[in-house]
Amino acid sequence: MHIPLRLWITLALTTLGGCGQQSGPDEQAQGLQASSGQVAVKQGASVSRYAATRFAEQATFGPTPELIAEVEKKGFSQWIDDQFALPASKFNTAPIRVYNSEIPAEGQVAWDYMISQIYPTLIGSADQLRRRVSWSISQFVPTSSNKLTPYPAMVYANFLQDQAFGNYGDFIRALTTNPPMGLYLDNIQNRPLSPQCIGCAPNENYARELMQLFTLGVVKLNPDGTTVRDSKGAPVETYSQEDVSQLARALTGWSMAAPPSRWDWSNRDGVLTPDTWDQAHDVGEKVVLGTTFPSGKDAATELETIVTMLMGHQNIAPFVSLRMIQHLVTSNPSPAYIGRIAAVFRNNGRGVAGDMKAVVKAILLDPEARKGDQIGADSASFGKLREPVLWFTSVLRGLGCTQAPKWDNSKDYAQPYQQTPYNPSSVFSFYAPTDRAPGSNLLAPEQKLINADTLASRMGGFNLGSAAAAAAAGCKIDPFGEALAASPLLYVNLVNERFFRGAMAPTLRQNLMDLAPTIWGENNNMKAINLLSYALSSPYYGVMR
Structure with a gap:
């Protein structure tokens, strides 16, 4: 059964609006009678299985049976505290630290290596909460491998892992001296106009995005995030172009600790340092957002003023x-x-x-x-569409995979369309946080990534129906194939428990039961995956509530 894109979006937004996955009390009871899903707290548990699964969707890259049991036992607060105590997992960048970027084949090897490391790390790291938080920060404070190349992109992801549970003021300071960010937004090229430096000029990229995208936004905000408006009802701007120019002057004078190289990329590690050349930093007085930067101060001193200014701003x-x-x-x-x-x-x-x-x-x-x-207790506008990466990782974790599958007869890993991690097309990331649902005032930024290709890829199953590809990725497909061979009911119950919190919508349950006898596939495992692809490409799974 094919769901047209327009209908899918309509159903998804309806689901987000309150009429989707959760069903009424009578239907809930009927739907759960044949399921191992649990909506009441069992003896010895802190939270219900349904609540633990829902929490895992918000705090990790997807629920697993083991994770759900852990959250049930510990409860939310203790699980969070235990996650805080775990060391930060990191990408191993050593294999691509040295290569010649001018040789395309070597660059391709570096790119392939980065892609090979992404999903085992996202789905397999023990520090799932840190991983989810650093991924979240990466989406509104991004860099991109399409400009940086793979090594610094992975270095930046590791940097965010270190910063995820720290202090945001410390993060601003570290971000400003982070080599990948300095390269991505050109702050290492930011120099004052000077007769001593032929061709030097201020570069405002980082100064602008530091305020617009990373800390304050373009309009003033009340403490609850609503927009401050003037007497005519117009939004009040946060900063002016003059503020951007003045901030860029304060941010001049940072340099790579080691000279750039086409072979050794390790200078992307560490921190930027103040340039030893006196003319590299603008020492004149500046005024930014009403804060005066006295003349005669060096780059490091002015960075401290910037951090204090931004952290003290109402926005x-x-x-x-x-x-x-x-x-x-x-x-x-x-x-x-x-x-x-x-x-x-x-x-x-x-x-x-x-x-x-x-x-x-x-x-x-x-x-x-x-x-x-509590099923059905949330507000009508609560929840979010599953962006492609979170959809993909949830599927992989739900199937017990340890890696993304490869396409048949190919070295390429399957990936979700529209969203390659750590590779957004611009500094505005994959979508704007202010994007609203079509024809609605409801914030729904992730819907920008849902198109016909996205749905087609989800319906295609990402090659998980291939026994060889699934086995190579560590995915445990056999239980689904065996359940489908035994009976459609057992299969639907397994899918319900693993992917729908034990509370699958009756409409989807019936659709799966009807499709099960006729679903195409060369064997039971392939049939099971094809049917699962239908279930997981539906709006009932496409929306997290």
């Missing part, structure tokens, strides 16, 4: 809070939800602003985030 708490809520929990949070998280950003309870552990924990434990742990 940063609601701005960062909204971005993190959108990527972890719901695309369209209420102002009250944003306001509660912004208050934690401003003060973690111990007088510290920017504590990301406190912010992440508050986001995941907020009453608005947890309300939907």
Whole structure:
């Protein structure tokens, strides 16, 4: 059964609007009678299986049976604290530290290596919460391998792993001296106009995006994230072009610690350092957002003023809070939800602003985030479309895979269309956080990535129906094939438990039962995957609520 793109989007937005995955009480009871899904807290557990699975969708790259059992036992707060205590997993960049970027074949090897490392790391790392948080930050504070090449792109991903649970002020400081970011947004080329430096000129790229995309946004915000408006109702701008120019002057004078090389990429590690040449930094007085930068100060001193200025701005708490809520929990949070998280950003309870552990924990434990742990209790506008990467990783983790499958007779790994991790097309990332659902005022940024190719790839199963490809990727397909061979009911129950929190919508349940006897496939495993592809390409799975 094919779902046209327009109908899929309509159904998905309807689901997001409150009429989708969760069914009424009578239908819930009927649907769950034949399922091992659990919606009440079992003896000895802290939370229900349904709630644990839903939480795992928000806090990780996808539920697994083992993860659900762990969350059930520990409860949300203890699981979060245990995740905070885990060391940061990292990409191993050593195999591509040295290669000649001017030789296409060597560049292709580096690219292939990066792709080969992404999914085992995202789906297999023990520090799933850190991974999910650093991935979230990477989407609104991005770099891209399409400009940086693979080695610095992986270095930047490792950098975000180190920063994910730290302090946001420290993150701003470290970001400004991060070599991949310095290269990506050209701040290492940012120099003042000077007769001593022929051809030198300010570069405003980083200064602009630091304010617009990473910390403040373009309009002033109230503490709850709503827009500040003037007496005529027009939005009040956060900064002017003059503020950008002045901030760029304050950001001049940073350099790579080691000279660039076409062979050894290790200078992308470490930190940028103030240039030893006196003319590299503009020492004149500047005024940014009303803050005066006195003359005669060096680059490092002015960076501290920048961090203090941005962390003290009224926008940063609601701005960062909204971005993190959108990527972890719901695309369209209420102002009250944003306001509660912004208050934690401003003060973690111990007088510290920017504590990301406190912010992440508050986001995941907020009453608005947890309300939907009781089936059907969430608000009509709550939830988010599964962006391609999260859809793909959830499928892989649900099937017990250890790697993305490769296409038959190819060295290429399957990937979700529209979203290659750490490779967005621009500094605006894969989609704008302000994008709204068509014909609606509902924030739904991820819908920008849902098109006919996206759905076709999901329906195609990413080659998981190939026994060789699935086995090579470590995927455990046999239980699904065996269940389908035994009876459609057993199969649907397994899919329901593994991918639908034990609360599959009755309409989808019936569709799968009807399709099971006629689904195409050369063997039971292929039939099971083809039927699963239909279920997981539906709006019932395409929306997380």
